Amino acid sequence: MMTKLALEHFLPYRLARIGTVVSQEFREIYGRDYDLTIPEWRVLATLGQFGEMGAKAIGRHSFMHKTKVSRAVRALEERRWLKRRESLEDRREEVLALTPQGLTAYENIVPSALAYEEKLLCSLGIHAQALLDALDALERVKKMN
Amino acid sequence: MMTKLALEHFLPYRLARIGTVVSQEFREIYGRDYDLTIPEWRVLATLGQFGEMGAKAIGRHSFMHKTKVSRAVRALEERRWLKRRESLEDRREEVLALTPQGLTAYENIVPSALAYEEKLLCSLGIHAQALLDALDALERVKKMN
């Protein structure tokens, strides 16, 4: 006798699906006003959070491949939302930082981002905290911290 | 004063990340023996679960764009894992079904898929059931059922 697999109840599938649905939905928030891709948003968010940093560090923090970071950085640079400068200690590295315009955009997006998250958590009601705890556990298991 | 956003704690980001990490890790399971892409696996899984069905229905069930389904179907067909036949009621539709080879592959993959899921749930320990409940709630909210 063969064991059945119902795709719609299969955990890896469900995680992948909910992940893309939610992050696409969220993308519409910042895509409405500014036309940002997801990688661009992540670079913006990382720089907004930490200030100056190199592309490598951005990739490490936002879990993106270095080419993805490289392209997102260039796009943001062309938009004049960030500027590069050569690092003094290590001339391979480029230190990146948001320009005033970039910072303004960031500060405009953050409240709606948090509002979206809040709404999402609210809609989960009783399950909200459980989800956060489970995500902690999952990230710990997958060593994603 | 400005509200801070820490990307690593931001729910949409975390969901997207864990989704791709887990589903990529799972992909290695069936990628090891058979070299399947994720869309191909989903088509295989859907047909294995339901038997005969049209491409449209597969897309609806596995949440994939019709072009993605179309290409995955062709790839599986070239591998001789599925065959098409014209529907008698509606000659636009193509009824798809796994061949014996396709079914064998499916039946080989299912146990390791379930084992992987089991391992994942075990590693979550106390949080496992909470995660499943939270996913139910999330899917209900996003009307993904």
Next chain:
DNA sequence: AATCGATGGTTACTTTTGCAACTAATTTCG
């Protein structure tokens, strides 16, 4: 200081994806 391996970052090339336009068959409705 000269060489060798590692590191930050970009770019060329290929694969994957999504959108829009298309074909062919079907339904709807005047």
Next chain:
DNA sequence: CGAAATTAGTTGCAAAAGTAACCATCGATT
């Protein structure tokens, strides 16, 4: 019945992503 609107599925094209090769610099070792 016959024209118009829908639907199943494919394909061409452009945007997005990953891989590997590459350049420049750095650090260590000799």
